Amino acid sequence: MKRVARYEEVSHFDLETDVVVVGFGGAGASAALEAQRAGSNVTVLERSSAGGGSTMMSACEMYLGGSGGTALQKDLGFSDSTENFYAYMKACFGDNVDEARLKLYTEQGPEHFDWCESLGVPYKRGFFPGRDVVAMTGDSLQYTGNERSWPFTEHAEPVPRGHLPADADHNGGQVFMSVLLQRVEESGADIRVDARAMSLLQDDIGRVRGVIAKIDNKPFVIKAGQGVILTAGGFIMNEQMTRQHLPRYYPIDNPHGNSGDMGDGILLGVAAGGHAINMGEAFICVAHYPPPELTFGIFVNNRGQRFINEDIYLARMGHYAMEQPDKQLFMLIDNEHFARPAYQESVDIIAVGESIEEVELDAGFPQGVLQTTVAYYNQHAENGEDPLFNKSREWLKPINTPPFALVSYSLDILKPAIFTLGGLDVLPTGEVLTPDREPIPGLFAAGRTVAGIPRTSKGYASGMSVGDATFFGRRAGQQVASSTRN
Numbered sequence: 001m002k003r004v005a006r007y008e009e010v011s012h013f014d015l016e017t018d019v020v021v022v023g024f025g026g027a028g029a030s031a032a033l034e035a036q037r038a039g040s041n042v043t044v045l046e047r048s049s050a051g052g053g054s055t056m057m058s059a060c061e062m063y064l065g066g067s068g069g070t071a072l073q074k075d076l077g078f079s080d081s082t083e084n085f086y087a088y089m090k091a092c093f094g095d096n097v098d099e100a101r102l103k104l105y106t107e108q109g110p111e112h113f114d115w116c117e118s119l120g121v122p123y124k125r126g127f128f129p130g131r132d133v134v135a136m137t138g139d140s141l142q143y144t145g146n147e148r149s150w151p152f153t154e155h156a157e158p159v160p161r162g163h164l165p166a167d168a169d170h171n172g173g174q175v176f177m178s179v180l181l182q183r184v185e186e187s188g189a190d191i192r193v194d195a196r197a198m199s200l201l202q203d204d205i206g207r208v209r210g211v212i213a214k215i216d217n218k219p220f221v222i223k224a225g226q227g228v229i230l231t232a233g234g235f236i237m238n239e240q241m242t243r244q245h246l247p248r249y250y251p252i253d254n255p256h257g258n259s260g261d262m263g264d265g266i267l268l269g270v271a272a273g274g275h276a277i278n279m280g281e282a283f284i285c286v287a288h289y290p291p292p293e294l295t296f297g298i299f300v301n302n303r304g305q306r307f308i309n310e311d312i313y314l315a316r317m318g319h320y321a322m323e324q325p326d327k328q329l330f331m332l333i334d335n336e337h338f339a340r341p342a343y344q345e346s347v348d349i350i351a352v353g354e355s356i357e358e359v360e361l362d363a364g365f366p367q368g369v370l371q372t373t374v375a376y377y378n379q380h381a382e383n384g385e386d387p388l389f390n391k392s393r394e395w396l397k398p399i400n401t402p403p404f405a406l407v408s409y410s411l412d413i414l415k416p417a418i419f420t421l422g423g424l425d426v427l428p429t430g431e432v433l434t435p436d437r438e439p440i441p442g443l444f445a446a447g448r449t450v451a452g453i454p455r456t457s458k459g460y461a462s463g464m465s466v467g468d469a470t471f472f473g474r475r476a477g478q479q480v481a482s483s484t485r486n
């Protein structure tokens with residue numbers, strides 16, 4: 001398929017508009033609304049029969065803060081400086097952060113939250129202090145990542161930054177997107193569904209000037225006087241691309257996203273000269289909690305050795321699971337804290353015993369390794385210490401109430417949820433960059449189509465994707481609307 005066609009060769013346009021937005025999920029709807037509000041005529045193309053995308057499927061938790069705190073954080077008594085937020089994010093993604101985009105994100109979080117509320121999305125002034133991926137109490141503020149665990153506690157003060165629509169449990173995406181899609185409709189934007197962008201129109205000097213779409217299976221040529229915004233999600237549903245870029249995650253039995261996550265936005269952007277980066281990174285989830293009491297267990301690999309502080313977020317556990325020999329990992333838990341993980345149904349109890357020695361024998365570990373691991377852990381847990389991995393005191397207790405169980409979370413049986421974190425390289429304005437980091441005139445992108453704020457599962461926290469997609473979707477919409485009409 002030709003993903004770029006020459007603008008000069010087009011003899012007829014089916015539609016002339018200012019801005020074309022490709023994809024009507026979180027990033028696309030945010031971009032369309034801001035561009036339309038700024039005075040541009042916007043046409044939105046959505047390949048499925050309705051807008052929403054993966055954002056609609058999500059809990060729509062947004063990771064926001066900085067500049068003293070969002071209205072929600074402040075109302076609940078938390079303050080959050082930009083420096084603290086930035087330091088935390090830097091600890092999450094290290095040298096792989098996009099400094100310019102992260103700076104903006106950590107400065108303007110409160111403004112973004114105000115925008116979400118101004119749309120009419122309800123947020124409840126309630127703080128959930130517990131350990132869960134999504135607060136099931138209806139409260140709108142919670143910790144969602146590794147804020148309270150080592151080594152992050154050495155870099156930043158823990159502050160809760162997960163912002164959830166009120167009383168929505170895991171259905172926040174439906175709450176948020178139904179409001180946002182309605183606002184876009186009310187703005188007067190031209191919304192086309194069953195409309196897949198197939199090619200970009202690029203002129204002889206490299207400017208992107210429109211799109212060729214398939215609408216109701218017929219070609220439809222659109223001229224975009226100000227520009228095109230690619231917000232078509234990631235590529236977790238595209239087998240050819242995942243095999244090429246994410247071979248170490250194979251087999252991908254549980255791709256996490258909507259069926260439109262085919263990489264169209266990335267492929268269109270690359271065809272026009274854009275640079276795709278971070279393509280080998282993905283979010284991978286090992287949901288070792290809730291319930292929170294499972295955090296009292298310890299994880300060992302197939303050598304019987306611990307490798308992590310268990311009080312971390314589930315995406316960090318996913319990252320470390322990938323690094324263990326044969327991607328095998330096991331939770332050892334005693335009877336006092338035994339429970340079934342709420343979101344990981346396929347775990348397998350592979351050994352039980354009245355003593356650690358019995359479990360070790362039953363599991364087939366070399367004699368003594370598990371006993372040594374547990375004896376060392378228990379000796380220090382007794383004093384509230386974890387000299388190896390600094391698990392927080394709150395979750396440290398000797399494992400000593402029989403019977404004991406060893407539960408396999410090995411990746412072959414777990415079928416972990418995975419979605420992509422690579423995409424187009426862009427400026428904070430959404431302008432798509434060439435490999436030389438030169439903006440391509442007329443081309444913008446946001447959301448999972450770009451390499452965004454979250455860059456690896458190792459530091460990911462719930463809320464970083466939707467926060468990033470909607471925040472930078474808005475900026476792309478504002479930027480294109482300020483462009484000269486061609």
Ligand SMILES: Cc1cc2nc3c(=O)[nH]c(=O)nc-3n(C[C@H](O)[C@H](O)[C@H](O)COP(=O)(O)OP(=O)(O)OC[C@H]3O[C@@H](n4cnc5c(N)ncnc54)[C@H](O)[C@@H]3O)c2cc1C
Pocket residue numbers: 022023024025026027028045046047048051052053054055056057058059060061062063195196197198231232233234256257258259260261262264265446447448449462463464465466467469
């Ligand atoms: C179950 C689930 C729960 C999640 N929970 C959270 C959470 O709570 N917080 C969080 O931060 N992240 C969460 N995520 C991740 C997050 O939802 C996504 O990363 C994010 O919403 C992506 O937003 P987006 O706008 O880039 O893409 P999307 O919202 O997926 O929108 C992309 C749209 O583009 C359309 N499209 C694709 N190709 C074309 C084309 N060629 N032409 C026209 N249209 C096209 C698609 O059909 C889709 O509607 C979750 C993901 C899942 C699956």
